[in-house]
Amino acid sequence: MSSQAARVISPPEAAECEAFAGPVGRGKAIDLVYLARQSLGDKKLEVELLELYDRQAAHVIDRLSATKSGGELRWQRDLAHTLTGSSRAVGAFAVAAASEAYEAVLFSSAGDSARATALQILQEETAIARASIAHLLG
Numbered sequence: 495m496s497s498q499a500a501r502v503i504s505p506p507e508a509a510e511c512e513a514f515a516g517p518v519g520r521g522k523a524i525d526l527v528y529l530a531r532q533s534l535g536d537k538k539l540e541v542e543l544l545e546l547y548d549r550q551a552a553h554v555i556d557r558l559s560a561t562k563s564g565g566e567l568r569w570q571r572d573l574a575h576t577l578t579g580s581s582r583a584v585g586a587f588a589v590a591a592a593s594e595a596y597e598a599v600l601f602s603s604a605g606d607s608a609r610a611t612a613l614q615i616l617q618e619e620t621a622i623a624r625a626s627i628a629h630l631l632g
Contacts, residue, residue: 523626525585532583541631547584548627551577555620558596558613571600574616581623592619 524544533539554577561570574597581590596612 523586523588523623524630525587526630528585532585543584544627544631547580547586548624550580551586551589551620551624555617559617567600571597574600577616577620586623589616589619589623592616 529540529543533543554573557573558570574593578590578593578597581587581593592612592615596609596616599608599612602608
């Protein structure tokens with residue numbers, strides 16, 4: 495794991511990830527500088543946070559994607575809210591924004607079409623962030 499930890503925020507890897515992920519929504523898929531500040535520069539903690547986030551994001555997206563139209567909205571909002579917070583914590587700001595937008599649609603009187611569109615955007619942003627994490631942790 496220490497070889498992975500050394501890779502998380504090293505400048506060459508950050509540049510490689512930037513080239514890999516490119517500009518996404520409101521910024522990069524994972525803001526590695528922000529993550530380093532959040533973890534006080536502890537590279538092992540960064541790896542652990544990214545691994546935990548990756549698993550959580552996959553689980554949340556799987557649960558939200560399996561929802562039938564007109565299903566219980568309360569737990570969907572709770573999951574979206576959880577993903578918003580954890581995304582912000584690791585610097586996945588595009589996912590946080592998409593999750594927050596999805597949550598807002600669930601609170602609104604928008605129909606199934608608006609919910610499906612917001613969920614699709616959330617799925618796409620999450621897939622980009624997870625691909626970036628996979629690339630970083632290789």
